[in-house]
Amino acid sequence: MIETARKCASVVFLACFFTVLLGAAGCDKEPKLTLLYSYDFNDGTLGPEWKNEGGDWKIVEGKLVSRRAKNKDLVLMKAHPADVAVTLDMLSHDDKIDIKFRTHGNPQGGDLHDTGAYSYILGGWKGKISTITRIDEHEPNRVEDRATKHKKDHWYKMKVVKKGGKIQWFVDGKLYLTYEDKQPLAPPTYAHFSFSNWATRCEFDNLKIYRVE
Numbered sequence: 001m002i003e004t005a006r007k008c009a010s011v012v013f014l015a016c017f018f019t020v021l022l023g024a025a026g027c028d029k030e031p032k033l034t035l036l037y038s039y040d041f042n043d044g045t046l047g048p049e050w051k052n053e054g055g056d057w058k059i060v061e062g063k064l065v066s067r068r069a070k071n072k073d074l075v076l077m078k079a080h081p082a083d084v085a086v087t088l089d090m091l092s093h094d095d096k097i098d099i100k101f102r103t104h105g106n107p108q109g110g111d112l113h114d115t116g117a118y119s120y121i122l123g124g125w126k127g128k129i130s131t132i133t134r135i136d137e138h139e140p141n142r143v144e145d146r147a148t149k150h151k152k153d154h155w156y157k158m159k160v161v162k163k164g165g166k167i168q169w170f171v172d173g174k175l176y177l178t179y180e181d182k183q184p185l186a187p188p189t190y191a192h193f194s195f196s197n198w199a200t201r202c203e204f205d206n207l208k209i210y211r212v213e
Helices: 004-025
Strands: 033-039 050-052 058-060 063-066 074-076 085-092 101-105 119-125 129-134 143-145 157-162 167-172 173-179 192-196 202-212
Touching: 085 101, 085 119, 101 157, 119 157, 119 167, 129 173, 143 173, 157 202, 192 202
Parallel strands: none
Antiparallel strands: 033 202, 050 074, 058 063, 063 202, 074 192, 085 157, 085 202, 101 119, 101 192, 119 129, 129 143, 157 167, 167 173
16 A cells, blocks of 8 residues: 555656646747848848948848948838847858847937947957947946857858847857846837948848847
């Protein structure tokens, strides 16, 4: 009788364990994404929804290219929501890499580099630092990766997902960096995506912006 009771207790425990495990897995669902904007540059024209802050941005053979924009971004003037996901492809032709883009930018009163945004910098500072930053690229609380080595002439697939104060940055399908913001940037002030570049021969393609629900 005692052995039977022990077996029954073990069965009950395992059933409860797997129920909890499956329930926990079910809570970690992918967020619902609604496509808001998509552009692949194949028509060769930057429409009126784009604002060039003064960089050398142009479309060449269906790709957005820049060599020396000096942080004069190409800004999408269609506002995006506070909770947003962005996907794009980007490539650097330089050994130092140093390619970047921004979300939640403020295009009023100056350049996004100065007025503020979340910046996503891959291989910045001569390939030494990759980071997510808030407002200022040099902010002391930025999250960094100083170990991963990146390659030139490789099309990196980027995905950024922001929900509340949590930002996740995926590179080539793998979670790369996570940023927790206790005072998240939000519309109407901070609501714009932009392509950015300092002095790197780079290309961008296949931009998609989603609402996260």
